[in-house]
Every structure is written in structure tokens, then in C-alpha cells.
Amino acid sequence: MLEWTTAGPGARLGLILHHDDAEREFAYDRNSPFGRLDRALAAAPQRGWTVVSMRNDWERVYRLSASPCSP
Template identity: 55%
Template sequence: MLQWTTFNDGPRFAMIVHHTDAEPEFAYDREVPVGKLDKASDEAPSRGWTVVDIKSDWQTVYPVAKP
């Protein structure tokens, strides 16, 4: 889907949400039984895909209101 989205010219946005925080969700990366993120991680920089890391970046993307 990322390849298809960014194949043609014109405005495009391709983002990978990298689930690295196993506390609230399931973390996935290169060495997991399902949801491996190996090929996309390798290709992201050269293809201009944005990678958002749940554990370290998500507060910046979607801040949680503090009481």
C-alpha cells in the first residue's frame, strides 16, 4: 500500500506507525511472530516514508491531556 500510494507524482503522504510500546498494545518489529516490520523499515528512508515510533513519538503526534 505504501508503494502504491507514493508511486505517482503529486502530493502524497505515507506513514508507518511503528508499535514499539508493548505496555498498552502489542509491540512489533523485526523479531516477532506476526506483524514484522523489516522490509518497510529498510525501505522507509530511501522512499520518503515517515516512521512514527509509538513509544517515543506518539506524545508529540497526539498529546495526552494531563489532570
């Protein structure tokens, strides 16, 4: 799906939400027993895909401490 989406002309966004925080969500990674993500993570830098880490980046994406109305 990411290959198809980012192959077209014009600006495109290829984004992988890396579920690497087992405290918030089921974690899956390169060697997890389900939902392996090894090929996509390896291809991301070469293809210009953005990888968002639930463990490291999630508060920048979704402010957990802010109210829904704050900027």
C-alpha cells in the same frame, strides 16, 4: 500499499505507525513472532516514508495530558 500510494504524481504521505511500545499496544518489529515490519522499516528512508514510533513519538502526535479542546 505504501509503494502504490507514494508512486503517484504530486504530494503524497507514506507513513508507518511503528508499534514498538508493548505497554500501550502489541509491539511488533523486525523480529516479532507476528506482524513483522522489517522490509517496510528498511525501505522507509530510501522511499521517503515517515516512521512514527508509538514509544518515542506518540505524545507529539496525540497529547495524552492535554484536554481535547486545548491547542
